[in-house]
Amino acid sequence: MSTNGKGTNGNGHKEILETSVSAESDGDSVARSVAPPPAKLTKADFVSGQEVRWCPGCGDYSILNNVQKVMPELGIPREKIVFVSGIGCSSRFPYYMNTYGFHSIHGRAPAIATGVKAANPELSVWVITGDGDALSIGGNHFMHAIRRNLDINVILFNNRIYGLTKGQYSPTSEMGKKTKSTPMGVIDYPLNPLSVAIASEATFVASSLDVDVKHLGATVQAAAKHKGVSFVEVYQNCNIFNDGAFEYFAERNVRSDNMIYLEHGKPMIFGKNHDKGIRMNGAHPEVVQLGSETGLNENDLLVHDIHLKDPSVAFMLARMEYPAFPQPVGIFRAVERDTYEDMMTDQIETAINKLGPGSLEKLINSGDMWTVE
Amino acid sequence: MSTVIENPVEQGKHLEELETVTIRFAGDSGDGMQLTGTQFTNTSAVVGNDISTLPDFPAEIRAPAGSLPGVSGFQLNFSSQDIKTPGDQPNVLVAMNPAALKVNLADLEDGGTIIINTDSFTKENLKYAAYETNPLEDGTLAGFRVHKLPITTLNMNALKGNVELSRKEIDRCKNFFALGVLYWLYDRPMEQTINWIHEKFAKNREVMNGNEIALKTGYNFADTTEVFTTHYTVKKAQIAPGKYRKITGNEATAIGFIAASQLAGRPLFYGSYPITPASDILHELARHKNFGVKTFQAEDEIAAVSAAIGASFTGHIGLTGTSGPGVALKQEAIGLAVMTELPLVIINVQRGGPSTGLPTKTEQADLFQAVWGRNGECPAIVIAPATPADCFNMAVEAVRLAFKYMTPVFYLSDGYLANGAEPWAVPEIDELPKIEIKFATNPENFMPYARDEETLARPYAIPGTPGLEHRIGGIEKQHLTGNVNYDPENHHFMVKLRQEKVDRAANDIPTVEVFGEKTGKVLVLGWGSTYGSIASAVEKLQREGKSVSSAHLRHLNPFPKNLGEVLRGFETVIVPEMNLGQLCTMIRARYLVDAVAFSKVKGRPFQIREIVRKVEEYL
DSSP states (O other), X not given: OHHHHHHHHHHHHHHHHHHHHHHHHTTSOHHHHHSOOOOOOOGGGGBOSSOOOSOTTOTHHHHHHHHHHHGGXXXXXXXXXXXXXXXXXXXXXXXXXXXXXXXXXXXXXHHHHHHXXXXXXXXXXXXXXXXXXXXXXXXXXXXXXXXXXXXXXXXXXXXXXXXXXXXXXXXXSOTTOOXXXXXXXXXXXXXXXXHHHHHTTOSEEEEEETTOHHHHHHHHHHHHHSSSOEEEEEEOOBTTTBTTTTHHHHSHHHHHHHEEXXXXXXXXXXXXXXXXXEEEETTEEEEEEOBTTTTBOGGGSOBOOTTOSSTHHHHHHHTOOTTTSOEEEEEEEEOOOOOHHHHHHHHHHHHHHHHOSOOHHHHHTOSSEEEEO | OHHHHSOOOOOSOEEEEESEEEEEEEEETTSOHHHHHHHHHHHHHHXXXXXXXXXXXXXXXXXXXXXXXXXXXXXXEEESSOOOSSOSSOSXXXXXXXHHHHHHGGGSOTXXXXXXXXXXXXXXXXXXXXXXXXXXXXXXTTTSEEEEEOHHHHHHHHHBTTBSOOHXXXXXXXXXXXXXXXXXXXXXXXXXXXXXXXXXXXXXXXXXXXXXXXXXXXXXXXXXXTTOOEEEEEOOOOOOSEEEEEEEHHHHHHHHHHHHHHHHTSOEEXXXXXXXXTHXXXXXXXXXXXXXXXXXXXXXXXXXXXXXXXXXXXXXXXXXXXXXXXXXXXXXXXXXXXXXXXXXXXXXXXXXXXXXXXXXXXXXXXXXXXXXXXXXXXXXXXXXXXXXXXXXXXXXXXXXXXXXXXSEEEEEEEHHHHHOEEEEEOOOGGGSOOOOOOOOOOOTTOOTBOOOTTTOOOOOOOXXXXXXXXXXXXXXXXXXXXXXXXXXXXXXXXXXXXXXXXXXXXXXXXXXXXXXXSXXXXXXXXXXXXXXXXXXXXXXXXXXXXXEEEEEESEEEXXXXXXXXXXXXXXXXXXXXXXXXXXXXXXXXXXXOOOEEEEOOSSSOOOHHHHHHHHHTTO
């Protein structure tokens, strides 16, 4: 496994360097493109000295482990990486990363990250958040940071429960769920984080599983490579307050039937025997059986295309839910759009070209002036 | 046509000299009274008068035409003497409609002059203004000098046939007709305004011509009509030689923060959500991107301050601006900046509260909110400019303190300072204070919560600095290491340390100056925009030989070191505030002085005479 990982990661590293150089040739930073490539770091370089304080068995460990593993592959020096979080179990994350980190206040991480990225576009900025942090108290910032398309990476740990406050329902908890604050069951309809992200015009939207480390690593890496906002929802098990919440599709022996991995350019096939698929029936997706009985083969299926400008298909896929559909996991959408920080920099450059670099002397000596002799 | 634009000819009318005049322009919010007032102000400044203004407009963009809530006013005080306020009472009221008359008449001085647009005194408008009978006929205006002018008709006659404008468009020029009348009446040149019209309406020649003709016709009409037999002149004020600029508080605030950014050599990041009366700061800063200024119109107040904190963390000058309700939303994030010990400046252009309160009116009731308004022991530095021009100096001061002490600084302006204007003696760049921002760069023995011996500030290590990677956050941190720490002794120590750090800023700010004798019967202590009224009142009483001094606080947390000693030098300390006695409570608690609160919470600044009367009670 580790050898295998190394090989893939090596290629990934090269690709990232190429992307970052081409981005710089757009006029971002000349200095960085001529600097020698940074010495290759290892996972250990990204482990901070802090004792990790999540409950034993928490899905957060796997996510931390994978992010630390992916970091060296990005080819970004540690000092140029910033992790920003809000409040909740997941938001302790920055303390465990040996990078710059900011554990902020509940729901505000996307707004703080906006300031960080806008102030210094050269930084690699990561937002670590949870279902309550991002979609409840921070719903507004989540939506607006996404629509602005800053080149930041948002990883949402969705465990469908409030863990740090010990077991109240969250905005992604299912209807009827009995929790400490809903002894008779939840009566608010849940939000689907993926459809919120797509509706907020996210340019990169993906989901992954804490229990599928290979997929998780690759997804985090793809998110990091995307220029523009990247949103990754990770289904994360809270073994204390919501144990097994995602077992119905994430558990190893049901995965192939109850879950579908989205792969760009491939027909949407799933099932233990690769004999089921998703096809379009008019404007709606449907599950079909492949084979001689139905006469359907993979040519009849929907081919996944993450680059569609129109978000409708991505949205439709994000709405597919077990048991009517297999739970879709993977990249839903990856499209290009100018980033907020680039446009902000462009406006400043345009203003300087038009008006010249700001002169304080001229600024204070303008307006309605007169001289007293 | 040629007759209306000829140069005015003096017809031997009497010209009388006045020392000081206060005019209030009042009309419907669509009548252009703010523009008229601003033009009169600019011209008066340029001819060398000292000036001070008080715009007063409704919260509604366009309340129903002719209604009482729709009245917009602009008060201007211009003088050949040194003045510090827009004047207690107007000497002249320009009333463009019945509602404007009704709202403003009570403020006019006895025997004052009223210039009325009689055309607007229709049955319908009288009803809107809740006049049962016509005040022009029923004796309401007895005791005033009333000039009744059919301004709408005169303006229409002057423009009709001379410009390609609709009747409605012609009507919109009538404020320039009124301005022309006032220019003649107070012996002002028209050039300044004509130039402005040419520039402003360069792309719309008909509107340009219309306004220019209206202005000149108004002037010539006043000169020739028998309505006016006398006009007045106000000589140049004795102002120290130098370059001057007319500036409002919001302009000075914006320019001041750009200056601070230039002086510090770091880019300015302004996160803000539109709110009255602070939005003009956002507009002004957004115009100056060539200074590297980054303006961010956030989704809400919380995002605005959070982004500013993110920018500060990254080495920019993180600034957020709002009014009282916005500060209420930002407080949790400000607490985060206190806890993480990041520099941050919060502009609060205070307005009437609580809640939405009086959005367009002034108040000073957010002092407690700034000093004590967060959870936990959460000290912040608090400063306040005293005049519109002082906003520039205090903006630089706010940035200096925030970065030197690595802590949030509140900058308390208010609606009166924000929109009021005065002459600003434009400083020389090399006279401005330098702002030194020190970044940590040495990884050897780096500790994110180590302390500067003098200021107790922690090192400023920004992302991008190799070897200084560290984590900050809202959870209590261990002294020196910055690791998460719940130890009771450490928390007690850190709480005291954060307080001590803010307290030490007192070593770094000017002592409070006493205007007048250092001891005596009464000290009038003020802060913020009450400066002009207090100083004028105390100067008046001092000229009468009374034992009164004044002092003005620009630093409110910490207080200047000599404040206790200054207070103890007087039998009585009176604190006029546009709140229920917030500074008064603070100095009573801190210095155990039996200070007297003098409160006025009416959305309007103190009049000089109100303060004079209050002080007289204690003499």
